[in-house]
Amino acid sequence: MYKRKAIFLLLISFLLTGCWDKVEIEDRAHINAVGIDKYSSSAEDDKVADIDEQTKEAKEAKDTERNKYTFTFSFPDETKKEGADITIATVGDALYSVSRIMADRTNKEIFLGHLRTVIIDVDVAKDSKSFREILDGIENNELLSRRVVLAMTDDSAGDIIKVKPTMQPRVGQFIAELFRRRDRTPRAPSGSVGDILKDLHETGNALIPRITAGKTDVKVAGAGIISDYQFKGWLGEIETALLMLLKGETRILGGMRVDYKGYSIPIDMRPKKPKMSLIDDESNMKILIEIEAEADVKQTYFESKEDMLKAEVIKEVEELANREIKKRTEETIHKIQKEFGVDVIGVDRFLRQRHYSLWKSLEKDWRDIFPNIDIEVKMDVKIRRIGLIR
Amino acid sequence: MSLWEKLFGKKNENQNIKLQETKVDKNLDKNLESIKNMLVDCDDIVYREFKIGTDESYRATLIYIDGMADKDLLNDYVLKNSMVSSRITPPNEKFIKKELSNILKDKTLTITEMKEVETIEQGVLDILSGDTVLILDNYEKLIIIASKGWDGRSISQPETESVIRGPREGFVESLRVNTALVRRRIRDHKLKLKGYKIGKRSQSDVCVMYIEDIVNQDALKELNKRLMAIDIDAIIDSGYIEQLIEDNWRSPFPQIQITERPDVASAALYEGKITIIVDNSPFVLIVPSTLNAMMQSAEDYYERWGIATFIRILRYIGAVISLYAPALYIAITSFHPQMLPSKLSMSIAANRAGVPFPSVIEAIIMEITLEILREAGIRLPGPIGATIGIVGGLVVGQAAVEAGIVGPIMVIIVAITAISSFAIPSYSMAIGLRLLRFLLIIISAILGLYGIMLGTIVILIHLCSLKSFGVPYLSPYTAYITQHTDLKDTFFKAPLPSMHNRDTTANKNQSKRMQDLRDEDFNKEE
Numbered sequence: 028m029y030k031r032k033a034i035f036l037l038l039i040s041f042l043l044t045g046c047w048d049k050v051e052i053e054d055r056a057h058i059n060a061v062g063i064d065k066y067s068s069s070a071e072d073d074k075v076a077d078i079d080e081q082t083k084e085a086k087e088a089k090d091t092e093r094n095k096y097t098f099t100f101s102f103p104d105e106t107k108k109e110g111a112d113i114t115i116a117t118v119g120d121a122l123y124s125v126s127r128i129m130a131d132r133t134n135k136e137i138f139l140g141h142l143r144t145v146i147i148d149v150d151v152a153k154d155s156k157s158f159r160e161i162l163d164g165i166e167n168n169e170l171l172s173r174r175v176v177l178a179m180t181d182d183s184a185g186d187i188i189k190v191k192p193t194m195q196p197r198v199g200q201f202i203a204e205l206f207r208r209r210d211r212t213p214r215a216p217s218g219s220v221g222d223i224l225k226d227l228h229e230t231g232n233a234l235i236p237r238i239t240a241g242k243t244d245v246k247v248a249g250a251g252i253i254s255d256y257q258f259k260g261w262l263g264e265i266e267t268a269l270l271m272l273l274k275g276e277t278r279i280l281g282g283m284r285v286d287y288k289g290y291s292i293p294i295d296m297r298p299k300k301p302k303m304s305l306i307d308d309e310s311n312m313k314i315l316i317e318i319e320a321e322a323d324v325k326q327t328y329f330e331s332k333e334d335m336l337k338a339e340v341i342k343e344v345e346e347l348a349n350r351e352i353k354k355r356t357e358e359t360i361h362k363i364q365k366e367f368g369v370d371v372i373g374v375d376r377f378l379r380q381r382h383y384s385l386w387k388s389l390e391k392d393w394r395d396i397f398p399n400i401d402i403e404v405k406m407d408v409k410i411r412r413i414g415l416i417r
Numbered sequence: 418m419s420l421w422e423k424l425f426g427k428k429n430e431n432q433n434i435k436l437q438e439t440k441v442d443k444n445l446d447k448n449l450e451s452i453k454n455m456l457v458d459c460d461d462i463v464y465r466e467f468k469i470g471t472d473e474s475y476r477a478t479l480i481y482i483d484g485m486a487d488k489d490l491l492n493d494y495v496l497k498n499s500m501v502s503s504r505i506t507p508p509n510e511k512f513i514k515k516e517l518s519n520i521l522k523d524k525t526l527t528i529t530e531m532k533e534v535e536t537i538e539q540g541v542l543d544i545l546s547g548d549t550v551l552i553l554d555n556y557e558k559l560i561i562i563a564s565k566g567w568d569g570r571s572i573s574q575p576e577t578e579s580v581i582r583g584p585r586e587g588f589v590e591s592l593r594v595n596t597a598l599v600r601r602r603i604r605d606h607k608l609k610l611k612g613y614k615i616g617k618r619s620q621s622d623v624c625v626m627y628i629e630d631i632v633n634q635d636a637l638k639e640l641n642k643r644l645m646a647i648d649i650d651a652i653i654d655s656g657y658i659e660q661l662i663e664d665n666w667r668s669p670f671p672q673i674q675i676t677e678r679p680d681v682a683s684a685a686l687y688e689g690k691i692t693i694i695v696d697n698s699p700f701v702l703i704v705p706s707t708l709n710a711m712m713q714s715a716e717d718y719y720e721r722w723g724i725a726t727f728i729r730i731l732r733y734i735g736a737v738i739s740l741y742a743p744a745l746y747i748a749i750t751s752f753h754p755q756m757l758p759s760k761l762s763m764s765i766a767a768n769r770a771g772v773p774f775p776s777v778i779e780a781i782i783m784e785i786t787l788e789i790l791r792e793a794g795i796r797l798p799g800p801i802g803a804t805i806g807i808v809g810g811l812v813v814g815q816a817a818v819e820a821g822i823v824g825p826i827m828v829i830i831v832a833i834t835a836i837s838s839f840a841i842p843s844y845s846m847a848i849g850l851r852l853l854r855f856l857l858i859i860i861s862a863i864l865g866l867y868g869i870m871l872g873t874i875v876i877l878i879h880l881c882s883l884k885s886f887g888v889p890y891l892s893p894y895t896a897y898i899t900q901h902t903d904l905k906d907t908f909f910k911a912p913l914p915s916m917h918n919r920d921t922t923a924n925k926n927q928s929k930r931m932q933d934l935r936d937e938d939f940n941k942e943e
Contacts, residue, residue, distance in 0.1 A: 041864075041871060042864075048752065049751045049752055049862075049865070050751065050752075051750070051751050051769070051775055051776060052750040052751065052754050052762065052765055052766045052769055052776070053766045053767075053769040053770045053772070055754060055766070057754070057759070057762060057763055057766065059759065103763050103766075103767075105763070105766050105767040105770045138754065138755075140753075140754055140755025140762075141754070141755060141759040141762055141763075143759065170755055172755075200759065200760075
């Protein structure tokens with residue numbers, strides 16, 4: 028009798044704790060991208076969302092808490108081999124609860140385990156309260172991996188989700204793959220939710236990549252600056268690239284040019300991790316950022332007299348490159364300091380790690396101090412590869 | 418008493434039926450009478466009555482079974498010698514009267530093996546075993562002439578354990594041939610053979626072999642006890658013995674290793690194990706046995722260590738796949754698709770879009786089909802077997818996918834599972850895993866990966882609790898401290914020169930099996 032009771036209790040404890048959420052794989056809608064927009068009743072192209080508006084209750088509840096956002100989901104249509112996506116949009120107040128609402132409208136179970144991309148409308152990010160809601164919704168969801176791409180857009184997020192890129196018709200996949208190729212271009216910061224959340228937890232500041240919609244593709248370039256869990260402003264493409272250079276998150280920095288004797292020579296750089304150091308002047312705090320980089324010069328001009336085999340030519344070009352990059356990075360720093368006043372360069376992290384006692388005294392007023400400190404950049408470009416020479 | 422106990426419970430009846438014993442009489446006719454009484458209506462028994470001596474005054478009878486006794490031997494060396502030679506030799510009348518039996522035994526019968534018994538029952542048993550009984554008048558014993566000689570299968574290549582490199586001999590159905598095959602590999606007087614007759618009616622010969630000074634004594638005692646406790650009417654094959662002496666009959670895992678190869682049997686003897694050879698069965702039992710032993714093949718020891726290690730790891734992978742593959746497929750696709758790469762997940766979803774069954778039903782349909790194919794394959798005549806394999810595997814599989822009954826991934830999973838299960842050298846192990854596979858399929862369909870983990874834990878607990886003749890089933894994996902030297906021959910096989918020690922399960926006094934007397938470098942220049 029005792030044995031039977033024990034077996035019964037064991038069985039109960041096993042069966043009550045199991046995974047009872049069995050849904051066959053083909054009955055799930057594998058959402059690969061979500062766009063989150065602020066809800067506005069005049070969303071014209073939101074035909075599917077209109078269904079909600081047709082019901083009376085929904086109409087009355089339009090501006091209640093429940094309808095704060097418009098979520099646009101995109102998931103693959105398995106019946107078609109070409110990999111076409113289905114997009115549907117709905118209104119709701121949270122990523123989590125919206126899948127329950129969707130249950131009324133889809134024959135499939137919304138499944139976020141394969142979500143690759145989350146696009147946030149900049150209007151959502153401008154409101155600190157709603158932005159933090161969304162961020163927590165992403166962080167808390169156990170199905171979302173830390174590698175989900177988070178990007179911001181000026182356009183409507185729903186529009187981006189509806190883009191069908193010609194190269195890869197699944198937009199979520201496409202955007203995630205763009206970010207995976209980030210090694211090739213530094214014009215956007217890391218979009219992975221893990222990195223962004225880490226930055227936000229540490230300082231409340233972060234860079235979120237910017238995404239813009241085209242007709243048949245999307246472009247990821249530039250960055251939105253988040254300060255205090257709130258959108259502050261956009262950083263341009265080149266500015267982002269230079270900022271990434273300062274932060275040491277670039278492997279290849281292309282698109283730099285130097286004017287050498289009337290010709291413009293493109294330079295590709297492979298920078299090392301920059302060294303940051305503190306030079307404490309009596310008057311003002313000064314931060315020195317030293318960047319070493321190897322560079323490729325793959326093009327000068329045809330039949331040139333000054334070919335790259337000459338040491339002095341190389342020296343001169345290196346010098347020009349140093350000057351050019353230094354100038355432009357310092358401009359960027361200036362813009363970040365004066366216009367946004369947000370320390371996205373990582374000086375705060377550096378001070379906390381290396382000069383903790385100093386940081387302790389500055390921590391409280393860092394927001395006021397940062398725009399006024401001196402940041403100097405020292406470039407050291409070495410041209411290593413010059414391509415083939417006749 | 419529950420139904421379980423009624424069906425499977427122990428019934429210790431303890432009824433020792435003592436065999437009736439009839440002493441051999443002086444009178445030949447009386448003896449003949451009682452033997453004939455016992456063997457009434459046995460038409461294959463041959464009674465050959467003849468007379469010995471110049472004046473034909475001494476009667477004798479040969480009794481044997483037609484077909485089991487070697488007639489040439491009886492003709493040339495028994496009948497000829499006693500009938501013809503005894504007439505040519507001038508007999509000493511006085512002498513011969515008293516000592517006829519001794520003359521026959523010591524001088525006349527030119528045969529190698531003979532003995533005397535004193536009871537009729539024993540004599541009859543010997544007749545039934547294929548020996549010949551010689552009854553003499555005025556003699557109170559039966560002379561047994563070893564004349565077993567019947568046609569048996571010749572030694573051929575073992576089918577269940579074929580190897581590329583290694584001997585091609587396999588055990589046959591005849592006990593003495595089998596013991597000789599082992600003996601040929603162990604020229605050591607310490608190799609002992611102990612005979613048992615098991616089976617009340619079959620009286621099958623069972624032979625226990627061990628090397629006296631390296632055998633695991635506890636296991637030997639235990640084995641003796643268990644063999645003596647068997648009280649069954651007949652032993653048809655060594656499988657009967659296996660099932661009657663194994664530690665846990667409820668377990669799906671075989672606790673006794675079987676082999677068809679004399680080299681495997683003798684290697685086991687050298688490791689301090691015991692082999693049990695049963696007459697009429699080419700499968701020899703090896704005890705004690707462990708999971709580790711089930712995953713080894715003879716060839717591991719003949720090939721160099723690197724490749725042997727690699728192949729062993731492959732086998733373990735094969736075992737894991739054959740146990741888990743369908744269960745994992747079900748658990749991941751129906752409960753945790755986030756574990757798959759996105760593209761794979763979507764392609765599985767696309768493939769499954771038209772399949773009308775849930776994945777668990779799909780898996781069970783395919784597994785059952787496969788098991789049927791496998792079972793049918795055994796009985797199909799040789800040349801058709803291969804055809805059915807192709808028709809069953811390829812055509813049915815392909816057609817099932819095209820008909821939309823199962824998804825293509827499921828076909829792959831089932832095929833991989835089937836192939837992997839053949840990577841396990843021990844057939845009984847492989848079929849044990851086959852059963853557990855179904856269990857895991859069902860539990861994974863109910864509880865997902867959590868269920869697979871529970872199932873694995875239950876299987877591991879069970880494996881840890883298993884013992885084979887006192888040796889833990891999972892040793893040496895589970896006993897690192899006391900048996901770490903045995904780990905040299907588990908997942909990986911150490912190079913032969915470094916395997917100095919015998920298994921720790923063998924007799925502790927004989928732990929050394931090799932001394933390394935080689936030069937450091939064979940090519941060293943002097």
